[in-house]
Amino acid sequence: MDWAGFWVSLTAGGIAGMCVDLILFPLDTIKTRLQSPQGFKKAGGFREIYAGVPSVAVGSFPNAAAFFVTYEFVKSVLATVTPLYLSPVTHMAAASFGEVVACLIRVPSEVVKQRAQVSPSSSTFQVLSNTLYQEIPFSLVQFPVWEALKDLWSWKQGHVVHSWQSATCGAFAGGFAAVITTPLDVAKTRIMLAKAGSSNASGNVFSALHSVWRSQGLPGLFAGVVPRMTAISLGGFIFLGTYDKTRSLLL
DSSP states (O other): OOHHHHHHHHHHHHHHHHHHHHHHHHHHHHHHHHHOTTOTTTTTTTTTTTTTHHHHHHHHHHHHHHHHHHHHHHHHHHHTTSOGGGHHHHHHHHHHHHHHHHHHHHTTSHHHHHHHHHSTTOOHHHHHHHHHHHHHHHHHHHHHHHHHHHHHHHHHHTSOOOHHHHHHHHHHHHHHHHHHTHHHHHHHHHHHHOOTTSGGGGOOHHHHHHHHHHHHHHHHHTTTHHHHHHHHHHHHHHHHHHHHHHHHHHO
8 A cells, every 4th residue: 555545545444434323323322321320301301412423523533544554555565465255255354454553543542531430440451452442343244245245336337336235234233143152242341331340340251241141142142133233234234335436536
C-alpha cells in the first residue's frame, strides 16, 4: 500500500466510523435507558438522545481509521505471498491485526475505563486482553465473509460491486458474525454486571461462558441474539458501505 492508499484508507475508515456511531448513537441511548433500573421515562426517555455524542464521535474516527489502515496494509502485504485460495486466511489475519492496533488506541478511551471501573481489580493488561477476546473473533468472521460475498457478487455480475452492494454484503456479514459471537457478548455483559468477589468479577471470559452454560445452557449463551443481529447488521451496512463509498470517491 502506497502513501495515497494509506491516506485514503485512513480518511475513509475514520469517516465510516463516525457515520455509524453518529447514526446508531440514539438507538444505543434508547436501549440503555430501556434497560435502566429507573425505568425508561425516569432515565431520560426520548430527551437528549444525542447527549455525549461528541466524545463518541471524536473517539470513533481514530479507532476506525487505525483499523482500516492496518487492515488494508496487512491485506496488501499478505496478498503478494499467499495463493488466492487462502484469501479468507489473509482477511482473517488482516482483520486481527487491525483490531489489535485499534484496540491499543481504544484502551485509554472512556469505554475501556468504564470496563475497568466495573472490575476494579482488573489490570490494564486484563482489560486489553478481554477487549481483544471480544473484538477479534467478530472481525475474524465478519471481514472474510464480507470480502467473499463481494467477490461472489462481482463474479456473478461481471464487474466490481457498487457501494450499496458492498453495504448489503456488510449487513449480511455483520449479522452472521453477530450470531456466531453472541456467547462472547453474553459473557462480556455478565462480567460487567458481576458483583465484587464473584467468579465473573475476575474478568475471565471463559469462566463466564462456562458459568452461563452450566446455569442456562445453549439458550443462555445466545440470549438477545435477535436484537444484536439486527443492530449489527444495520451497523455493518452503514460502516462498510460508507467506507467503500468514501474510498471509491477518493481513489
